[in-house]
Amino acid sequence: MDFTIDHIYAKSKDDKEILKDFSLHILPGEIHVIMGPNGTGKSTLSKVIMGSKDYVVTKGDMFIDHESILSLNTTERSRKKIFLAMQSPISIEGVTNSEFLRTALSSQLEKNVGIYEFMKEMEKSMNDLNMNSNMMHRSINQGFSGGERKKNEILQMKILKPKFLILDELDSGLDVDSLKIVCDNINQYISENPDTSILIITHYTRILDYIKPKYVHIMIDGKIMKTGAFSLAKEIEEKGFSCVNEVSEASTHE
Amino acid sequence: MISLEIVGLDAEKIKEISKIKQEDDWVLDYRLKSYDLFLKLGYPNFGPSINIDFDKVIYYKSREEDSIKNNWNDINCSIRNELDSVGVLESEKHLDGMGVQYESEVIYHNMLEELTKKNVIFTSIEEGLKKYPDIARKYFGKIVSNSDNKFSALNSSVFSGGSFIYIPPHTKLDRPLQSYFRINSRSMGQFERTLIIVDDDSELYYIEGCTAPNYSESSLHAAVVEIYVGKRSKCRYSTIQNWATNVDNLVTKRALVDEDGKMEWIDGNIGSNITMKYPACILKGDRSEGTCITISVAANKQEQDTGSRMIHLGKNTKSTIISKSIARGGGNATYRGKVDIKESAIHSSAMVKCDTLILDSVSKSDTIPINICGNDSSNIEHEATVSKISDEKLFYLMSRGLDSEKATELIILGFIEKFREELPMEYAVELNQLLKKNL
Numbered sequence: 001m002d003f004t005i006d007h008i009y010a011k012s013k014d015d016k017e018i019l020k021d022f023s024l025h026i027l028p029g030e031i032h033v034i035m036g037p038n039g040t041g042k043s044t045l046s047k048v049i050m051g052s053k054d055y056v057v058t059k060g061d062m063f064i065d066h067e068s069i070l071s072l073n074t075t076e077r078s079r080k081k082i083f084l085a086m087q088s089p090i091s092i093e094g095v096t097n098s099e100f101l102r103t104a105l106s107s108q109l110e111k112n113v114g115i116y117e118f119m120k121e122m123e124k125s126m127n128d129l130n131m132n133s134n135m136m137h138r139s140i141n142q143g144f145s146g147g148e149r150k151k152n153e154i155l156q157m158k159i160l161k162p163k164f165l166i167l168d169e170l171d172s173g174l175d176v177d178s179l180k181i182v183c184d185n186i187n188q189y190i191s192e193n194p195d196t197s198i199l200i201i202t203h204y205t206r207i208l209d210y211i212k213p214k215y216v217h218i219m220i221d222g223k224i225m226k227t228g229a230f231s232l233a234k235e236i237e238e239k240g241f242s243c244v245n246e247v248s249e250a251s252t253h254e
Numbered sequence: 255m256i257s258l259e260i261v262g263l264d265a266e267k268i269k270e271i272s273k274i275k276q277e278d279d280w281v282l283d284y285r286l287k288s289y290d291l292f293l294k295l296g297y298p299n300f301g302p303s304i305n306i307d308f309d310k311v312i313y314y315k316s317r318e319e320d321s322i323k324n325n326w327n328d329i330n331c332s333i334r335n336e337l338d339s340v341g342v343l344e345s346e347k348h349l350d351g352m353g354v355q356y357e358s359e360v361i362y363h364n365m366l367e368e369l370t371k372k373n374v375i376f377t378s379i380e381e382g383l384k385k386y387p388d389i390a391r392k393y394f395g396k397i398v399s400n401s402d403n404k405f406s407a408l409n410s411s412v413f414s415g416g417s418f419i420y421i422p423p424h425t426k427l428d429r430p431l432q433s434y435f436r437i438n439s440r441s442m443g444q445f446e447r448t449l450i451i452v453d454d455d456s457e458l459y460y461i462e463g464c465t466a467p468n469y470s471e472s473s474l475h476a477a478v479v480e481i482y483v484g485k486r487s488k489c490r491y492s493t494i495q496n497w498a499t500n501v502d503n504l505v506t507k508r509a510l511v512d513e514d515g516k517m518e519w520i521d522g523n524i525g526s527n528i529t530m531k532y533p534a535c536i537l538k539g540d541r542s543e544g545t546c547i548t549i550s551v552a553a554n555k556q557e558q559d560t561g562s563r564m565i566h567l568g569k570n571t572k573s574t575i576i577s578k579s580i581a582r583g584g585g586n587a588t589y590r591g592k593v594d595i596k597e598s599a600i601h602s603s604a605m606v607k608c609d610t611l612i613l614d615s616v617s618k619s620d621t622i623p624i625n626i627c628g629n630d631s632s633n634i635e636h637e638a639t640v641s642k643i644s645d646e647k648l649f650y651l652m653s654r655g656l657d658s659e660k661a662t663e664l665i666i667l668g669f670i671e672k673f674r675e676e677l678p679m680e681y682a683v684e685l686n687q688l689l690k691k692n693l
């Protein structure tokens with residue numbers, strides 16, 4: 001899927017400007033990474049893409065396959081096959097994972113998905129992710145560890161089959177083994193669906209050992225300050241974000 | 255039986271009701287004494303403001319052919335169709351026995367034959383008082399006194415219909431018994447009276463269902479339910495009341511629990527205008543246990559004033575109250591409960607958990623708990639939460655493709671899951687449908 005953000009400005013409801021002239025273009029099948037210090041607006045960006053009502057876009061536009069999605073609500077964007085694996089997935093009491101996910105899949109496909117075929121797919125996907133299968137009958141994320149919540153996000157991805165995938169701090173909460181399993185699943189998904197565009201948001205490079213990006217963007221204070229190849233990530237890891245700041249005012253990107 | 259309608263109330267009219275029912279003197283006596291109490295007692299000094307014109311209420315209504323039948327084919331065709339349309343006939347398949355009350359009289363009663371062989375009694379209260387006076391006089395009016403409150407006094411003076419159940423010692427029923435209550439007339443008052451005795455070492459699951467179509471004039475439902483749970487016995491009583499929104503629902507429900515007995519109230523309040531209902535357990539026997547799980551949905555100016563009362567008398571007694579309230583559209587859902595661990599009830603424990611979900615800014619909710627712990631070896635745990643449907647939860651569900659209505663519905667159903675999981679499958683499904691209609 002082709003995804004474009006064109007000079008977006010966004011603020012929170014209490015009028016704090018968080019995204020400031022943010023632009024990005026991802027071609028079908030490309031993997032991009034956004035790195036940046038805490039509080040720079042990375043999660044905000046992901047939620048603005050998903051149409052969260054916590055933020056107001058004051059300027060700019062956003063497109064998938066050259067069609068503006070700015071007027072679409074969260075549900076509609078999801079049905080356009082955008083998927084956000086959230087940084088801190090919330091828990092919802094009393095709604096089982098399987099009930100939720102089957103409802104979600106049914107509404108995305110606009111037809112009722114049969115219990116039997118659904119359960120079979122759930123079981124297989126959970127097995128792929130090395131998740132305990134009783135988790136499908138538990139309330140969404142309730143009592144799940146940080147890592148289990150992240151796996152649960154990827155489980156949802158596997159079932160809902162997005163064309164544009166945003167991973168917000170996927171590695172936080174996941175131990176080394178789990179991170180590898182989760183990334184293997186994502187890589188498997190990419191190889192089966194090579195047109196999937198991916199935006200990885202992270203402030204560590206750990207995840208990039210498993211999923212190789214084409215571009216690395218450095219985001220500081222609501223805006224991309226520098227764009228480079230994979231090597232830029234390694235540079236950041238060694239020198240920190242401050243080095244970008246020094247040169248950034250002068251640097252431009254496409 | 256003759257057909258007639260009794261409007262307004264005085265001693266003569268009470269005698270008339272008693273005469274129609276060909277009651278024994280002790281019952282008439284009890285009615286008249288209760289009527290005096292009704293006149294003396296004021297409205298409850300707490301909760302919603304009640305305004306009932308007692309002169310306009312129909313206290314009794316029946317038709318000639320309304321004698322108790324045990325075969326649907328013998329029942330008036332239009333009534334049968336009406337009951338069928340609300341699923342009553344269908345539900346019988348899942349039960350060991352069923353009773354149906356239409357207005358003031360029980361019109362249908364049927365029970366599996368093998369239960370009769372086991373000496374299980376499941377009949378109308380009138381027949382119970384007549385045929386089993388020994389049991390009746392021992393328990394009737396002893397668990398809920400006619401002086402308890404204005405509406406228990408009213409019920410005790412004009413009661414008509416309701417169930418009389420006796421489960422002999424060492425008897426377990428495989429499936430529930432159910433009674434279904436329907437009000438179909440304007441201004442009709444329904445005053446059913448239920449007495450359940452689960453003798454020692456036995457088990458009963460009883461389900462009560464009730465509905466009324468909507469009329470412009472209001473109706474009154476003032477029931478009394480008395481339950482005795484014997485030694486080592488277990489009783490579970492579940493209700494989902496879906497009265498029309500102009501029925502005032504003022505009900506007194508109480509169980510007396512003997513040694514090692516267990517009582518469970520599962521109480522859902524979705525319909526009615528004003529509801530005041532606080533199912534109670536008197537934990538008299540040592541090691542007895544009481545549980546009350548309620549949900550209340552107050553929509554469109556409804557007032558649900560509900561909760562539970564747990565009175566601990568015996569040693570090592572235990573109680574649990576779980577209350578889930580939902581308020582929307584200007585409704586008021588109030589939890590009003592009481593846990594009273596008496597001095598004698600050493601080593602007892604109580605847990606109260608009330609959660610409220612408020613769906614908009616015009617609706618209200620209140621939590622009014624009274625917790626009294628009368629000795630230092632016992633403890634009461636209390637937890638209360640009030641929440642809105644959080645934008646964060648909606649965002650999460652919608653980001654997976656659910657529209658906002660479906661997402662809201664899932665969150666609400668999730669909120670009351672604790673209640674739903676206590677219901678048999680068919681009722682859980684029915685509850686979902688009711689909630690969808692009401693939310």
Ligand SMILES: Nc1ncnc2c1ncn2[C@@H]1O[C@H](COP(=O)(O)OP(=O)(O)O)[C@@H](O)[C@H]1O
Nearest residue numbers: 012016018037038039040041042043044045054
């Ligand atoms: N809904 C909101 N209301 C007000 N401030 C917000 C809101 N969301 C984020 N912020 C603020 O915006 C900044 C960026 O936050 P965030 O996007 O979470 O950063 P990052 O993910 O890069 O660490 C932070 O200072 C944060 O406190």
Ligand SMILES: [Mg+2]
Nearest residue numbers: 042043087169
């Ligand atoms: Mg973040």
